[in-house]
């Protein structure tokens with residue numbers, strides 16, 4: 001059976017997900033689109049897809065079985081609440097929402113509905129390199145993690161649309177989420193330091209250095225640069241008691257020629273995470289077809305939003321800001337579990353806990 005999907009927000013990533021659902025993956029069909037820019041929605045709608053004037057109309061349409069939200073962050077709350085009210089599985093691009101209060105409203109609605117419907121677009125969890133890094137940490141062979149160095153560089157961000165708060169409440173959410181997931185831990189405090197401002201991002205606070213204090217005492221340092229010019233550069237290294245583990249640079253092909261030895265750098269998130277997005281949607285289609293959601297949840301979106309809120313306070317105050325989470329509803333009890341992973345040679349990696 002083919003899942004009938006409606007896509008809200010047909011900008012950069014909306015178009016990429018329409019391509020993915022239409023041309024790459026099986027099991028889903030984009031039958032409806034909507035955007036506040038109706039002309040854009042009409043221009044990119046797959047053949048035969050309906051173009052709805054509003055997101056609400058698309059969500060409530062009887063033919064749409066599941067929804068993909070790719071509108072801007074501040075629009076997500078209302079659209080998510082409409083999906084939950086309609087009982088429809090929904091994939092929502094990050095950030096889940098832009099305030100902790102909004103995240104709580106979405107969580108309360110989903111908990112009251114009684115079944116998971118929301119998957120958040122934290123695609124790093126579906127990336128094969130991050131999955132191998134997590135499997136290595138979970139195996140225990142390197143001892144306990146002590147520090148995680150996370151580098152998050154964008155070549156550029158859309159001028160005018162990407163504002164000074166967004167390094168902390170739009171971009172940092174990826175690092176916050178992947179830190180929680182890799183380390184099986186929660187963020188308990190956030191510090192932010194602002195170095196010399198890059199002249200390339202004229203009005204932006206860019207770059208920023210964020211320090212996440214994890215519950216176990218692990219420290220995560222995050223470099224956020226959003227106008228680094230040369231490409232989309234995502235790095236990660238975990239220092240443990242008995243060794244370190246790091247992400248490889250992608251694409252991995254090493255070129256040697258008259259100019260020297262080099263690796264290409266992806267232009268943006270599309271190139272670096274193309275396979276992760278594909279896998280993210282493979283898993284989403286499977287769960288949505290069963291009327292539910294797996295993967296990063298509203299709880300994970302809420303956790304990342306709290307980190308963003310704390311980071312915005314920390315950058316103003318210059319002080320460590322605490323992150324206090326509410327109790328986790330039982331609906332979200334399993335979301336930090338690792339997916340099945342193998343090491344590079346294809347052998348299943350088992351944790352010390354499992355071996356003993």
Ligand SMILES: NC(=O)c1ccc[n+]([C@@H]2O[C@H](COP(=O)([O-])OP(=O)(O)OC[C@H]3O[C@@H](n4cnc5c(N)ncnc54)[C@H](O)[C@@H]3O)[C@@H](O)[C@H]2O)c1
Pocket residue numbers: 008009010011012013014034035036037040055070071072073075093094095121122123161170269
């Ligand atoms: N996971 C990732 O790596 C990743 C990458 C890029 C973008 N994103 C997220 O995806 C979302 C969209 O980003 P983008 O880069 O495609 O932005 P974009 O500006 O290219 O596209 C956003 C689209 O949403 C439309 N829109 C805005 N408000 C709307 C509303 N209320 N109803 C319907 N349509 C509305 C806009 O008209 C625009 O066409 C953002 O939340 C962003 O953070 C995630």
Ligand SMILES: O[C@H]1[C@H](O)[C@@H](O)[C@H](O)[C@@H](O)[C@H]1O
Pocket residue numbers: 094153154157170171174226269
């Ligand atoms: O919306 C995008 C996207 O989430 C990218 O993955 C991130 O690197 C960018 O900073 C952000 O603006």
